[in-house]
Amino acid sequence: MxxxxxxxxxxxxxxxxxxxxxxxxxxxxxxxxxxxxxxxxxxxxxxxxxxxxxxxxxxxxxxxxxxxxxxxxxxxxxxxxxxxxxxxxxxxxxxxxxxxxxxxxxxxxxxxxxxxxxxxxxxxxxxxxxxxxxxxxxxxxxxxxxxxxxxxxxxxxxxxxxxxxxxxxxxxxxxxxxxxxxxxxSSLAGSLKGAANSVDHSVEEAASGGSKWVTWLIIAIAAILLLWWLLRGCGAKEHTTVATADSLTVMEDTASHMAPAAAAPVVRESIKVTLPDGKVLDAYKGGIEDQLVQFLQNPNAAAGKDVWFDFDNLNFQTGSAQITPESQVQINNLAAILQAFPKTKIKVGGYTDATGDAKKNKQLSQDRATAVVTALSAANVKPVQLLGAEGYGSQFAKAAADAPDEERKLDRHISVSVREK
Structure with missing residues (x-):
C-alpha cells in the first residue's frame, strides 16, 4: 500500500x-x-x-x-x-x-x-x-x-x-x-530531477570517450553545484544571551571544577517590578525580573530561540542540581511573571565554563536546567508555558579554560529563552 x-x-x-x-x-x-x-x-x-x-x-x-x-x-x-x-x-x-x-x-x-x-x-x-x-x-x-x-x-x-x-x-x-x-x-522537485539527469548523462558521455568530454564535465560540475544550492540547509545561528547588568554566579562549586564566583563588588539597586495583574515583585535593577518584564511589555521586541535572559540570583547546592532555599525567591518571581503573561512560553538552558570534564559538565547543566523547570511547575506555571530544559555544558563558553575565574564565572549560568510572547 x-x-x-x-x-x-x-x-x-x-x-x-x-x-x-x-x-x-x-x-x-x-x-x-x-x-x-x-x-x-x-x-x-x-x-x-x-x-x-x-x-x-x-x-x-x-x-x-x-x-x-x-x-x-x-x-x-x-x-x-x-x-x-x-x-x-x-x-x-x-x-x-x-x-x-x-x-x-x-x-x-x-x-x-x-x-x-x-x-x-x-x-x-x-x-x-x-x-x-x-x-x-x-x-x-x-x-x-x-x-x-x-x-x-x-x-x-x-x-x-x-x-x-x-x-x-x-x-x-x-x-x-x-x-x-x-x-x-513542484518546480523545485523538477529542478532536482533535471539536475540529477544532467549528472547521469554527463557521466555516460565521459565514459564513452566522446570528443566533447570537457563540455560535459563542466555541465556535470554545474549540476552538482545546483544540487548543493537547492539542498543546502539554514546555517547554524549564533546562540546569544541577554545578560543581566550585575550578573551573579548561578552555578556554585561542583565536582566538575566549576568554581564559585564571588558576588559582583557593587551595591545592587533594589526596585519594585509591577506586573499587569497588579502583583508587585521585589527585584534588582537590571535583574532578570526587570529585563524580562520590560521585554514582554515591549510590542517591538520579538521572541525567538536566540534571545536569552540570565537568572542572576539562582544557586545550587555544591556539586548537585538541588536549588538552594534562598533561590526560591527568584523562582517564585519568574513563576509570577509567567502567570501574568499567560501567552508567554519559555525554554530553560543550563551552561558551564570550559574547565573540567565536558561530559560531566553537560549532564550537570542538564540536571540543573531540568530542576528549574520542575521548580517552576511546582510554583503553578502552566505546563503549556514550559517548553523543556536543555543543558549545553561548555558549548557556548566564551572564556578559555585557563582564563581567570572572574572571566569564566560569566559562562556559568541558567538562562531563560522566550519562545513566544
Whole structure:
C-alpha cells in the first residue's frame, strides 16, 4: 500500500484520541475532531511551504530530529498530553510558521469553535507527529532530501485540498494562494530531477570517450553545484544571551571544577517590578525580573530561540542540581511573571565554563536546567508555558579554560529563552 501522509495522521489522531483530548482540554469531542481536521493538513502545508521555499535541507533536519519521537503516547493520554512531545512541537511550529503559529492556532480555534489555547496544544501535538511519521518513513525507505521532496510533491495536491477554506491559511502564510506553495515544490522537485539527469548523462558521455568530454564535465560540475544550492540547509545561528547588568554566579562549586564566583563588588539597586495583574515583585535593577518584564511589555521586541535572559540570583547546592532555599525567591518571581503573561512560553538552558570534564559538565547543566523547570511547575506555571530544559555544558563558553575565574564565572549560568510572547 502506498504511503499516505494524510491518512496515516488521521489514524494517529483518531476518534479515541479526540475523546481523550476533549476531556483533557475541556472541549467538546466534535470541536476537537473538527480542529484536527484542519490542523493535520495545515501542519503538512507548513512542511510543503518550508520545502518549497528552498530550505529542503532544513526540513530534512527537522524530519530526522523527529524520527525518534514516541508517537505511541498519543494513544494513551488519560494522564494528559505528553509534555515532552508538546515541547518539541512548539519548537517545530516555530521553525515551520515562525511568529505566525499563534495566529494560525487562533484561526483553527475560530473555525472549530474551541479555545485558542486548546488549538495551540493540538498543533503542538500534531507537528512532531507529522514530522515523526515522515521521519520513520524516510528511515525505513532510505529517503534522502531529494526523495523527501519527491514524496511531498506526490502528495501535495491531496494535502492542499484538505485545508479548510475557512482558515484563510494562504493569507496567514503570506502567499497569494495555497496553489502557489504547490507550484514552488513542484518546480523545485523538477529542478532536482533535471539536475540529477544532467549528472547521469554527463557521466555516460565521459565514459564513452566522446570528443566533447570537457563540455560535459563542466555541465556535470554545474549540476552538482545546483544540487548543493537547492539542498543546502539554514546555517547554524549564533546562540546569544541577554545578560543581566550585575550578573551573579548561578552555578556554585561542583565536582566538575566549576568554581564559585564571588558576588559582583557593587551595591545592587533594589526596585519594585509591577506586573499587569497588579502583583508587585521585589527585584534588582537590571535583574532578570526587570529585563524580562520590560521585554514582554515591549510590542517591538520579538521572541525567538536566540534571545536569552540570565537568572542572576539562582544557586545550587555544591556539586548537585538541588536549588538552594534562598533561590526560591527568584523562582517564585519568574513563576509570577509567567502567570501574568499567560501567552508567554519559555525554554530553560543550563551552561558551564570550559574547565573540567565536558561530559560531566553537560549532564550537570542538564540536571540543573531540568530542576528549574520542575521548580517552576511546582510554583503553578502552566505546563503549556514550559517548553523543556536543555543543558549545553561548555558549548557556548566564551572564556578559555585557563582564563581567570572572574572571566569564566560569566559562562556559568541558567538562562531563560522566550519562545513566544
Amino acid at each position: 502506498a504511503f499516505d501522509l494524510i491518512e496515516t495522521l488521521k489514524n494517529l489522531f483518531n476518534t479515541e484520541f479526540a475523546g481523550k483530548a476533549a476531556s483533557q482540554l475541556g472541549e467538546s469531542e466534535s470541536g476537537i475532531q473538527k480542529a484536527l481536521g484542519g490542523i493535520i493538513p495545515t501542519v503538512l502545508t507548513g512542511l510543503l511551504n518550508k520545502a518549497g521555499s528552498g530550505d529542503a535541507g532544513g526540513l530534512m533536519g527537522l524530519v530526522r530530529d523527529a524520527a525518534g519521537a514516541d508517537l505511541s503516547k498519543l494513544g494513551n493520554i488519560a494522564g494528559g498530553l505528553p509534555a515532552g512531545l508538546l515541547a518539541k512541537g512548539s519548537e517545530f511550529l516555530q521553525s515551520l510558521f515562525g511568529n505566525k503559529s499563534g495566529d494560525i492556532a487562533g484561526a483553527v480555534a475560530s473555525y472549530a469553535g474551541i479555545k485558542p489555547q486548546s488549538a495551540d496544544t493540538l498543533m503542538q501535538a500534531a507537528a512532531p507527529a507529522a514530522l515523526g511519521v515522515i521521519g520513520k518513513h524516510a528511515e525505513s525507505t532510505g529517503l534522502g532530501t531529494s526523495g523527501l521532496l519527491e514524496m511531498l510533491n506526490s502528495q501535495k495536491d491531496k494535502i492542499l485540498a484538505a485545508v479548510p477554506s475557512g482558515l484563510g491559511l494562504a493569507g496567514l502564510l503570506g502567499v497569494g494562494s495555497l496553489g502557489d506553495i504547490g507550484g514552488k515544490i
